[in-house]
Amino acid sequence: MQTTFVVLGGTGDLTGRLLLPGLAELFTADARARDGDVALLAVSQQDWSDEEYRDWARARLAEHAGHVAEDVRDALVGRLAHQQGDVTAATDLRKALDRAAGRPVVYLALPNTVFLGTLQALTEVDLPEGTTIGVEKPFGRDQADARELNAVLHRLVPEERVFRTDHFLAMQTVLNLLGLRFANRLFEPVWNAGHIERVEIVFDETLGLEGRAGYYDTAGALRDMLQNHLLQQLALIAMEPPQAIDGASLSARKADVLRAVRSPADMARDTVRGRYTAGTVDGRALPDYTSEEGVDPARETETYAEYTVTIDNWRWSGVPFRLRTGKALGTDRQEIAIWFKPVPHLAFGSRGQAEPDVLRMRFDPDHISLEINLNGADDPFELERRSLDIDLPPTPLSAYGLLLAEMLGGERTLSISDVEAEESWRIVEPILAAWSAGEVPLLDYPAGSAGPAAG
Ligand SMILES: NC(=O)C1=CN([C@@H]2O[C@H](COP(=O)(O)OP(=O)(O)OC[C@H]3O[C@@H](n4cnc5c(N)ncnc54)[C@H](OP(=O)(O)O)[C@@H]3O)[C@@H](O)[C@H]2O)C=CC1
Ligand SMILES: O=C1O[C@H](COP(=O)(O)O)[C@@H](O)[C@H](O)[C@H]1O
Numbered sequence: 001m002q003t004t005f006v007v008l009g010g011t012g013d014l015t016g017r018l019l020l021p022g023l024a025e026l027f028t029a030d031a032r033a034r035d036g037d038v039a040l041l042a043v044s045q046q047d048w049s050d051e052e053y054r055d056w057a058r059a060r061l062a063e064h065a066g067h068v069a070e071d072v073r074d075a076l077v078g079r080l081a082h083q084q085g086d087v088t089a090a091t092d093l094r095k096a097l098d099r100a101a102g103r104p105v106v107y108l109a110l111p112n113t114v115f116l117g118t119l120q121a122l123t124e125v126d127l128p129e130g131t132t133i134g135v136e137k138p139f140g141r142d143q144a145d146a147r148e149l150n151a152v153l154h155r156l157v158p159e160e161r162v163f164r165t166d167h168f169l170a171m172q173t174v175l176n177l178l179g180l181r182f183a184n185r186l187f188e189p190v191w192n193a194g195h196i197e198r199v200e201i202v203f204d205e206t207l208g209l210e211g212r213a214g215y216y217d218t219a220g221a222l223r224d225m226l227q228n229h230l231l232q233q234l235a236l237i238a239m240e241p242p243q244a245i246d247g248a249s250l251s252a253r254k255a256d257v258l259r260a261v262r263s264p265a266d267m268a269r270d271t272v273r274g275r276y277t278a279g280t281v282d283g284r285a286l287p288d289y290t291s292e293e294g295v296d297p298a299r300e301t302e303t304y305a306e307y308t309v310t311i312d313n314w315r316w317s318g319v320p321f322r323l324r325t326g327k328a329l330g331t332d333r334q335e336i337a338i339w340f341k342p343v344p345h346l347a348f349g350s351r352g353q354a355e356p357d358v359l360r361m362r363f364d365p366d367h368i369s370l371e372i373n374l375n376g377a378d379d380p381f382e383l384e385r386r387s388l389d390i391d392l393p394p395t396p397l398s399a400y401g402l403l404l405a406e407m408l409g410g411e412r413t414l415s416i417s418d419v420e421a422e423e424s425w426r427i428v429e430p431i432l433a434a435w436s437a438g439e440v441p442l443l444d445y446p447a448g449s450a451g452p453a454a455g
Contacts, residue, residue, distance in 0.1 A: 002102025003038050003408055008087045008118060009109035010042020011053070013212070014136065016060035018167070019109060022400030024061055024068040024076050026408070029396050034072065038408065039079040043087060043096045053082030088117035090124035097125060105163075105407050107134040111215050112141060119152040127156060134163040134407055137228045138219065139416070142432070143425035150418040163407050164416040168229040169236075170399035170406075172366040172392050173336070177236045178245060180361075180368070188241065190340070192315045197356060199321045200337040201233050203363075204329040208276065208286045208447065209303075213294025221305035222273070222435070225325040227428045231258065232416070233336060234321055238311055247412030251420060258423035260313040267434040272443065272452060274304035276328040279447030286328050286447040300442055303327040304451055307431060328447035334363035351382050366392035 005023070007015055020040075027034040042053055054077050061073045083099060085092025087110065097104060106122070108115055115135060122133075133156060140146040153162050168174050181187055190196070203225060209216055216224060235254035242249035264270035278288045290297040304326030311321065340357040348354070358371040368390045376382040397405060406414055434440055443452035 001037070004100035004102055004104050005038070005040045005404070005407075006043065006096055006100050006104050006106045007040060007109050008043045008093075008096075008107065009111075010040070010082065011044040011046050011048070011056065012109055014109045015042065016057070017064050018398070018400040019107075019404070020057055020060055020076070021065035021068070022398055022402075022404050024065045024073050025397050025401035026404055027072050027076050028068055029401075030405070033408070034075050036079075039081070039101060040076075041096060041100050042080065042082045043085055043092075044082070045084065045086060046082070047084055048082045050081045054078075054080050088114060088121050090121045093118075093121055094125045097127070103130045103132075104128060105132045105134060107136075107407075109136055112136070112138050113218065115140060115149055116145065116152070119149060119156065122156055123152060130161075131157055132161045132163060132407055132410065133157055134165060136165050138223050139164055139228070139421040140425070141223070143422055143429055146422050146425050150422065153418075159418060160412065161410075162415070162418070163403075163412060164418075164421055165403060166228050166232050166414075166416055167399040167403060169232055169414045169416075170402040171363065172395055173361050173363050173368075174233055174236065176361065176366075176368065176392065177233075177336070182241055182245075193317050193319045195341055196319055197339045197341045198319060199234075199237060199339070200335075201230050201237070201321065201323050202333050202335055202337070203230065203325040204331060204333040204451070205325075205327050206281045206329060206332050208281070208328040209289065209292045209295070211293070213292055217295050217299055217301050220301040221303055221325055221327065222307075222428055222431060226305045226307060226323055227424050228416075230323040230325060231261075231424045231427065232420075234261075234309060234323065235420070237336065237338075238316055238321070240315070245413065247415055247417075250413065251415075251417035255417065255419045255423060257311065257313075258420055258427065260311050260316075261423075261427050262310045262312050263427060263430045264307065264434075265310075267431065267439050270308045271431055271434070271440055272304070272306035273302040273435055273440055274326065274443040274445050274452030275301070276303050276326075276447045277444045279328070279449065281328055281330065281448040289328075300436075302435070302442060304329075304443075304445065307428075309427075324451075326445075326451050329445075329451055330448050331450075332364075336361040348381065348383055351379075354383055355385060368392065 057080050058077050083096040140149050235257045238257045239253035242253045276289045289303050306324045309321040338359040346354050354373045360369045370388040373383045374386045376384040445452040
């Protein structure tokens with residue numbers, strides 16, 4: 001059956017850098033998609049003809065999908081079209097949908113501030129039977145906004161036809177949490193407070209603002225990354241074993257964890273917020289965040305967010321989960337690190353100091369390592385630190401390629417549910433309030449440094 005991705009925001013950075021390359025990968029993997037089953041109609045306010053849009057898309061694909069064969073990229077370009085319009089106006093949306101052949105997947109690749117107006121406008125349009133609606137992250141600006149978005153979505157299509165995107169769920173390292181935990185006897189028996197000391201979920205970026213002030217300066221690190229990508233990883237790490245790897249089971253188990261997350265008891269102790277000042281990252285000079293074009297310093301937007309989470313349930317009682325993310329940091333440390341407790345009795349006495357076992361799941365390149373203590377090579381009774389390492393092989397589909405494939409197939413394994421989206425806001429809302437009330441200082445850190453020191 002023919003499907004048209006109606007991409008609202010089809011001229012944006014996300015579309016050019018990630019969605020179009022993902023679709024090109026899908027065209028490589030799925031001959032039916034390439035040979036006519038799938039098309040894309042981009043909607044934006046630009047006064048562009050189809051041909052002008054194709055030129056733009058061809059250049060984006062050359063830049064970001066060089067790994068896809070040129071004839072496949074050309075086949076995709078031939079399936080693209082552009083419709084000018086304001087996505088918050090029902091008449092414009094109707095015109096766009098009239099041009100969409102077959103079943104539409106309406107994808108909101110828009111700033112989160114436009115989501116509600118767009119969905120409200122869609123209620124005035126007769127959506128064809130079988131329409132799917134995809135929504136980018138962050139899902140709204142706060143819990144009330146997320147509730148309202150969910151209410152309007154449910155008036156438009158059933159929850160099974162809503163796809164709330166979090167592209168981290170489709171990343172190989174994150175997906176491997178499922179394989180590692182639930183397809184091996186080894187880990188699950190020790191995956192609890194009895195054996196795990198602490199967990200870190202870290203996504204440090206060397207990238208700065210990269211011209212995204214229009215969106216980022218009203219979002220900040222907490223809304224941009226922690227509220228969604230980091231809490232989703234936490235939910236997968238901490239959830240109970242699902243009955244099956246499908247949308248319903250995963251969402252239910254993740255929602256249980258999110259409900260058990262306690263809001264910070266002491267904001268100044270449990271959270272850190274920071275903002276980068278001028279500095280050098282990888283030899284590249286970055287200006288002070290407040291001097292970046294489009295930034296309003298009065299907003300006091302954070303570019304670094306940290307939150308040590310407590311989970312109030314039997315499995316995780318007393319285990320801190322430290323979530324940390326920031327821009328313009330010195331290194332791209334991007335990993336999940338699980339620190340195990342020491343052995344109850346170390347028989348080696350003074351002949352070796354056992355460090356805790358650490359399981360690390362790293363991003364880009366995707367890699368899993370298990371750091372353990374073994375007998376030494378020189379002295380067999382002396383302990384030595386070794387690491388079991390696995391490089392995860394490259395996958396044919398990037399995260400966005402996989403998400404598009406899910407939407408095409410009507411699957412929801414990697415979608416976030418309505419409940420999860422609202423619970424995630426319930427968790428971060430008290431932090432947003434405390435930060436904007438000045439209860440936690442906004443710490444400076446030079447670009448290229450290790451981040452702000454907790455006060
Ligand atoms: N960029 C990224 O790396 C990532 C982005 N995301 C998410 O994707 C979404 C889009 O981000 P991004 O692409 O970076 O943003 P951009 O600002 O680059 O693009 C926004 C797009 O929305 C369109 N748009 C905005 N308002 C309207 C309107 N009223 N009517 C019609 N079109 C409109 C713009 O078109 P026009 O200019 O013509 O108004 C443009 O095509 C956000 O929710 C973001 O959080 C998620 C993961 C990564
Ligand atoms: O959603 C986002 O994710 C990116 C990090 O993900 P990556 O796939 O680009 O590594 C982050 O830079 C961006 O600020 C955020 O909006």
